[in-house]
Amino acid sequence: MRGDKALILDQVRKYHEDVADTRPFEPGVTEIWPSGATLDAGDRAALVEAALDLRIAAGTSSRTFETRFAKILKRRKAHLTNSGSSANLLALTALTSPTLGDRRLRPGDEVVTVAAGFPTTVNPIIQNGLVPVFVDVELRTYNTTADRVAQAIGPKTRAIMIAHALGNPFEAAEIAELARAHDLYFVEDNCDAVGTTYQGRVTGTFGDLTTVSFYPAHHLTMGEGGCVLTSDLRLARIVESLRDWGRDCWCEPGKNNTCFKRFDYRMGTLPHGYDHKYIFSHVGYNLKATDLQAALGLSQLARLDEFTAARKRNWRRLREGLDGLPHLLLPEPTPGSDPSWFGFVLTVRPDAPFTRAELVTHLEDRKIGTRRLFAGNLTRQPAYTDQPHRVVGDLTNSDLITEHTFWIGVYPALTDEMLDYVIGTIKEFVAARG
Numbered sequence: 001m002r003g004d005k006a007l008i009l010d011q012v013r014k015y016h017e018d019v020a021d022t023r024p025f026e027p028g029v030t031e032i033w034p035s036g037a038t039l040d041a042g043d044r045a046a047l048v049e050a051a052l053d054l055r056i057a058a059g060t061s062s063r064t065f066e067t068r069f070a071k072i073l074k075r076r077k078a079h080l081t082n083s084g085s086s087a088n089l090l091a092l093t094a095l096t097s098p099t100l101g102d103r104r105l106r107p108g109d110e111v112v113t114v115a116a117g118f119p120t121t122v123n124p125i126i127q128n129g130l131v132p133v134f135v136d137v138e139l140r141t142y143n144t145t146a147d148r149v150a151q152a153i154g155p156k157t158r159a160i161m162i163a164h165a166l167g168n169p170f171e172a173a174e175i176a177e178l179a180r181a182h183d184l185y186f187v188e189d190n191c192d193a194v195g196t197t198y199q200g201r202v203t204g205t206f207g208d209l210t211t212v213s214f215y216p217a218h219h220l221t222m223g224e225g226g227c228v229l230t231s232d233l234r235l236a237r238i239v240e241s242l243r244d245w246g247r248d249c250w251c252e253p254g255k256n257n258t259c260f261k262r263f264d265y266r267m268g269t270l271p272h273g274y275d276h277k278y279i280f281s282h283v284g285y286n287l288k289a290t291d292l293q294a295a296l297g298l299s300q301l302a303r304l305d306e307f308t309a310a311r312k313r314n315w316r317r318l319r320e321g322l323d324g325l326p327h328l329l330l331p332e333p334t335p336g337s338d339p340s341w342f343g344f345v346l347t348v349r350p351d352a353p354f355t356r357a358e359l360v361t362h363l364e365d366r367k368i369g370t371r372r373l374f375a376g377n378l379t380r381q382p383a384y385t386d387q388p389h390r391v392v393g394d395l396t397n398s399d400l401i402t403e404h405t406f407w408i409g410v411y412p413a414l415t416d417e418m419l420d421y422v423i424g425t426i427k428e429f430v431a432a433r434g
């Protein structure tokens with residue numbers, strides 16, 4: 001490293017310490033966010049180094065991140081994207097590729113998913129002209145079950161696309177088995193669950209394709225960012241093409257002729273030898289991330305184990321601290337799992353002597369941030385009421401979540417002191433109202 005760059009980066013690390021918020025925690029004054037990035041001096045230096053190098057597009061850091069992350073998630077290929085939502089769009093759209101022949105998803109085909117969750121797990125289904133088939137979830141785990149999914153499989157079903165709820169895994173092994181038995185594709189939205197295991201296996205390894213988000217609320221952050229992973233090289237190639245404008249060529253940025261036949265292709269009705277860089281085999285997008293994002297991602301990746309341990313520790317502290325409290329349904333890990341939690345979910349029992357709104361207001365007034373379980377029952381959201389869809393069974397629990405559920409934070413920067421304040425504040429409210 002040139003001397004002047006080392007000097008700048010030393011200054012950046014020093015700057016990080018200088019601007020650090022060292023104010024002590026003050027109950028009721030200090031904000032306790034439900035989620036947030038945990039960034040250190042190394043993260044700040046990584047970002048500045050990428051900027052100093054003017055690595056403004058995807059490049060070496062992106063490739064290194066993809067290789068390392070694929071290894072961690074035990075997949076053969078990882079493709080960085082500009083968000084988790086883009087990753088979901090690419091994963092599902094890949095399954096509509098004409099290159100899959102008879103196995104491609106076509107408009108009108110059905111995809112089984114859950115009603116209570118994040119909208120962009122479901123949106124790619126609708127955006128591709130496919131039909132979401134909604135099933136309900138369980139309370140306490142906030143996931144659906146293999147039984148519910150099995151009941152939803154009909155003659156038009158071609159795929160399953162489900163997210164692990166707030167870090168808690170659904171029955172991924174059983175659902176993967178269902179998918180195999182019915183010849184369905186299986187997309188695992190792992191955006192909220194990096195580091196979680198189910199039956200001893202990391203989530204993200206059960207589906208044909210899996211997705212991750214690197215938005216600041218998530219287990220690792222790039223600011224904005226996401227990733228699609230797969231061990232199916234044919235699907236990987238389609239994802240890359242769709243991400244990169246739909247092009248057929250797979251040269252890295254700045255490289256030419258990786259295939260050694262750049263001017264020797266005959267595709268579509270193009271003239272023989274048309275430059276492969278400009279042959280488009282998919283109706284694609286540009287959903288790439290930049291090296292600035294990947295540089296931050298690489299720096300964060302080094303702390304994944306530390307982050308995972310902190311999320312588990314924080315969740316356990318809340319769970320033990322609130323155990324036995326009346327009027328609230330406390331969360332439970334899915335049997336056989338070891339979740340790397342995204343949040344701590346609470347449901348106010350419908351017969352409680354207080355409402356969710358009252359409890360949430362009590363917490364927010366005391367600077368304890370809360371969030372809803374995303375969209376609640378999506379079929380009740382204005383954007384979805386007129387979209388073609390099917391519901392299998394009823395959505396009783398999704399409705400209950402819409403009306404009675406919220407979550408609070410477990411992210412690594414929260415301290416024991418903060419968590420104890422959260423526990424005390426909830427207990428005090430319940431005792432006063434109960």
Ligand SMILES: Cc1ncc(COP(=O)(O)O)c(C=O)c1O
Pocket residue numbers: 083084085086088118120121163164189191192213214215225226
């Ligand atoms: C389950 C799930 N899937 C997808 C996303 C979308 O990720 P992004 O915000 O990076 O687009 C989120 C966002 O929080 C999510 O929780």
